[in-house]
Amino acid sequence: MSREVVVFNPATGEVIAKLRSATREDVRLVVDEAYSAFLKWSSLPLRERTKLLLKAAEYMELSFDDLLKTLVAESGKPIRDARAELWRAIEIVRASAEEARYILEGRAPRVDAYGYPPGNENRLVVETREPVGVVGGALSYNNPASTFAHKVAPVVAAGNTAVVKPSTHTPLTALKLYDVFKKAGFPDGVVNVVVGSGEEVFDELLENPKVAGISFTGSTAVGLQVAAKAAGRGKKYMIAPSGSDPAIVFKDADLERAAAVVVRARFENAGQNCNATKRLYVEREVYDKFVKLVLEKTVSVKVGDPTDESTDMGPLISDKMVKAMEGFVSDALSKGARLLYGGRRMERRGFYFEPTLLEVPDGRADIRALREEVFGPVLPIVPFEEEEEAVELANSTPYGLQAAVFTSDYKKAFRVASAIRAGSVMINDSTRVRFDALPYGGVKNSGFGWREGVRSTMYYFTEPKYYVFGL
Structure with a gap:
């Protein structure tokens, strides 16, 4: 007997859906259908594939209110943020249709520039990009609509077919989007969702063996396992793993603006973003002043019902994650940190945890919140004396996704940004900045495999093929 997937509303703790959990045989049958569909889908003219993607984006707009209601209910994301995510997903689909002609256009290398093999002056070489086949994708619970768009739209634009597994916390958004793609006219087997x-x-x-590529969004620990298994079976893999993004605030920064940016970047979506600001380092000379600003802005974060337009922060996804935050706070306090604000589960229905600020006197202390990814609303704040110390502290975790530097001195900004080991460094801006068309990823444990993005996904899940014409 197959098991059930039970979906909860994290704002209330109530069950909102029970779905049949797929067996391996179910998945096998879906892959078979996706493989059969690939043989036809890949031969369609590119204009036909992109036309269907643009229609899917149009249907997403027509279904916007229904999708929004589902996204808020199962993720607990405040409605303003959920609305922004849905528009983002629509733009990812549109961008996939628009970018495809450029990424997949191929080229004609001048082989007559090479002396070997002999006779190249009598050869014409054409390089094309051809799809790899069936691509499996794992979606995250924190952004179920935009990760669906990333795992599906550029993949199918390139001529592949997609089989995606949504998080068991948030499968309903993916199922609704699957229905939208079907209504837009996508043939059976091209887009598939398995819960x-x-x-x-x-x-x-x-x-x-019929799955040629894997695209995974999730924790570094699981991502490493996925990469190892995929590589061991000769599959292409794309991993979007964890982050522990630092923000460094120097004394010459616009402190008021920096505080607003950092607080938003930490507590948006209850801190459940891989590129949230998860560690804050502040120059000692302005430390007290800046901490006061951060505290004032944190106190003003409105935590509440995600369906309320005025809510800034909703619940965590599960009771397990609430307990994880309690563990981070307890660990920090036991090792010398001071609780500035929050630190507790909220006394209300659902999986709520207070926005939390921890003052950590020593950034080198063995505090888990400074070493591990904290996927929730807990922000450790650490003072630093010199620029070199700030860089050392920023680089002190196994992660290197994104970072932020706040200063009015742009020479210092570029110097520090260059020294930070991260995939992207924002200067006087939020660690949450991401351009969906461009490659997104990091270094160290935040970067292995190919980076995700509309352009890079299409490029990675196609292979170059050369046609050589003897003239």
């Missing part, structure tokens, strides 16, 4: 456990679904996608 179930990672063991049943993703293990089959990793081991099935």
Whole structure:
């Protein structure tokens, strides 16, 4: 007997859906259909594929209110942020249609520039990009609409077919988007959603020989396992793993603006973003002043019902994550940190945790919140004396996704940004900045495999093929 996937509303703790959990045999049948569909879909003219993507974006707009209601209910994301995510997903679909002609256009290398093999002056070489086949994708619970768009739109634009597994916390948004793509006219088997456990679904996608590529968004620990299994079976893999993004605030920064940016970047979506600001380092000379500003802005964060337009922060996704935040706070306090604000589960229905500020006197202390990814609303704040110390502290975790530097001295900004080991460094801007068309990823444990993005996904999940004409 197959198990159930039970979906909760994290704002109330109530069950909102019960879905049948797919078995490995179910996944196998879906992959078979996706593989059969690939043989036809890949031969369609590019203009036909992009036309359907643009229609899907149009249908997403027509279904916007229904999608928004579902996204808020299962994720607990405040409605203003959920609305922004849905528009972002629509733009990812549109960008996939618009960018495809440029990424997939191929080229004609001048082989007559090379002396070997002999006779190249009598050869014409054309390089094209051809799709790899079926691509399996794992979606995150924190952005179920935009990760669906990233795992599906550029993949199918390039001529592949997609089989995606949504998080068991947020499968309803993916199922609604699947319906939208079907209504837009996508043929059977091109876009597929399978709901179930990672063991049943993703293990089959990793081991099935008909699956050519894997695209995964999730924790570094699981991402490393996925990459190892995919590589061991000769599959292409794209991993979007964890981050512990630092923000460095120098004394010459616009402190008021920096405080507003940092507080938003930490507590948006209850801190459940891989590129949230997760560690804050402040120059000692302005430390007290800046901490006061951060505290004032944190106190003003309105935590409440995600369906309320005035809510700034909603719940965490599960009770397990609330307990994880309690663990981070307890660990920090036991090792010398001081609680400035919050630190507790909120006394209300649902999975709420207070926006939390921790003052950590020593940035080198063995405090988990400074070493691990904190996927929730807890912000450790650390003073520093010199520029070199700030860089050392920023680089002190195994992660290197994104970072932010706040200063009015642009020479210093570029100097520090260059020394920080991260995929992107924002100067006087939020760590949450991301351009969906461009490659997104980091270094160290935040960067292995190919980087995700509309352009890079299409490029990665196609292979170069050369046609050589003897003239």
